[in-house]
Structures are given as C-alpha cells and as structure tokens.
Amino acid sequence: MTDATSSLSGEEVDALMTGLGEHDAADPSGEVAKPYAFGNTSLRPMTALPALERMGERLARKLRDVIEPFARAKPKVIAETIAIRRFESWRAEQPEFMSLSLYSLRPMKGGVLIAIEPDFINRLVDTFYGGSGAKRAGKQKEFTATEERLVGRLTESLIAAVAGVWSEVKPVQAQLNSRETNTAFASLVRDEEPVAIARFTITPPLQSVPATIDILYPVSSLRAVEVELTANLHDDGGIASRHWRERMGSALSDVRLEARSVLARPNISVAELLQLKPGDVIPISVPALVPLLVAGRPVALGKIGDQDGRAALQIEKIEGSLKHE
Incomplete structure (x- = not known):
C-alpha cells in the first residue's frame, strides 16, 4: 500500500481510468439524467392570483375615468390576465425608451412600477390639444416638456386609482420614488426575482392602435399580504357577488316547501x-x-x-x- 502522502504511480492511474470507463454513466435503475438549468424552474403559484384578477377588473373601470380627460373620450380598457414572470424577462421585451414611474405603497414592502408606451403618451398629448391622436413618425428618444408634464399628471392619477383599489384590502399611501425612461435603470427588484404583471390594454375611440400600460408588483411584496388578498377574494361585495346572490335567489324561489x-x-x-274506540269524542x-x-x-x-x-x-x-x- 502506498503512503497517504505519496502520489499515484502511472500504472495506478491507468487502472483507475480503466475501471471508471467500464461503468455506464446512466443510473443503475435505468433512468437517464436530464439536464437542469438553474433559474428556469416554474415559479411557486400564488393563491391570491384570483384576488389580483378581481382588483385588476375594478382598476380597469377606474382607468377609463383617469384617461378620459386626456383622450377627450371614454376609452375601452381591458384588464389582461395577471402574469408571474422574472423581472429580467419582462424587461427584455420592452423598448429601449419608455415611461417608467416607480412608486411605493406604504406600509407595503417593495415598490410598484408603472410602465407606459411613449407612443401612447405622444398620442394623448395630441388628442388633449385637439388633434386626431395620430402616431408620430420616426423613433422617439426623449419626451418633450409637454409630454413630461402629461406623464406626471397621468401617472399620479393612475397611482391614486391603484392605491384606491388596494385600500379595499389594506390601507396604503402612494409615494413617488423616481421616474426613468430606460428599463436598465428601473430598479424595482433584482433581475432574477419574480414580478406580477397587471397589463391593461387601452383603445381610445379616436385611436385605432391600442396601447398598453403595465403595473408591476414584486411577488415578495404580494406574498407578505397574501392572507389579506385571499380574505378579500372570499369576502368580496362587488358586482360579481351581487350577481351570484341574484342568481341564487332566483334558483331558490322555485324550491317548494x-x-x-x-x-x-x-x-x-x-x-x-289505550281505551279509545270509534265514536269517542276528544274535546x-x-x-x-x-x-x-x-x-x-x-x-x-x-x-x-x-x-x-x-x-x-x-x-x-x-x-x-x-x-x-
């Protein structure tokens, strides 16, 4: 036997390599190892997603009233299905230039990011001053002073609507943290962290091209209030609840008792x-x-x-x- 501190001889190395080569790399049970990429596994589902969907529907109705003064007409606003994705994945799909407003909803942890397409801002300015809302030719690289003012007024109204809907679950107060025009500087969370994306598609009557507004919440912040969100889902006195009660009342009205x-x-x-017989009278x-x-x-x-x-x-x-x- 060689000393523990000595190195292996050439013959010993050859024997070791030969022995390793005789074994199959596959698992003895016959199962073949599958490649695994860290960071690409599915995200843990949230039980509060249905509550976020309900909140998105209520927020869509509020957004119509927010956008109407700028668009000079009541737009059509549709709340898309809530998506859970990594922040880097969402950011990779965005244009290099856009309106990004980062807010905090105190006392909730984390922030809220409102992302608006620059073309939508430009068309709102055009319709606000009596134009047709036609899309500007060429690629936009910065906002004008007028567009900057409109962005401020619009996002302040948007976050007020967001805070109003959230206050039905938990009292919150919105505060502006920063505004950016490049997603590389939008520091909502780290790239690998998941976010919940509430997307709203807006189609003003005078504009044939729909626009989108994304509102992003860190999933870590939502998990901290998941119990409140779930409770709000089961105790919702909104339109859907009234419709359910009306249908239930209509169905029960035909039950015979x-x-x-x-x-x-x-x-x-x-x-x-024991002594009763036919003809007896009981007073x-x-x-x-x-x-x-x-x-x-x-x-x-x-x-x-x-x-x-x-x-x-x-x-x-x-x-x-x-x-x-």
Missing part, C-alpha cells in the same frame, strides 16, 4: 289512549290564531276559515324572525 297548520294540541293520558279548544309551519318552523299566525268551499288560513301576523332574514 311543505306548509301545515296545527289547530290544537290536546293532552290525554296513556290510559285514555279541543281552537285558538283565535293558529301557527303556519313551513318545514317545521313557525313563520306566521292566521285565522281558520274557508275559501271556495275549502278550508283556508288567513295570515294575520308574520313572525319577527322571518322579517329580519
């Missing part, structure tokens, strides 16, 4: 019960008002009478518990 009335409840002994006392029972539950009081030759009950009083439901 057994209704009956009790005229009297006489008491007899066991001995009298009873009928009260002035008898109960109407539906599914075994008293819902009203009424008087016994007849209508068209049939016994009938005339309702005199509705039970108080039924009135409150």
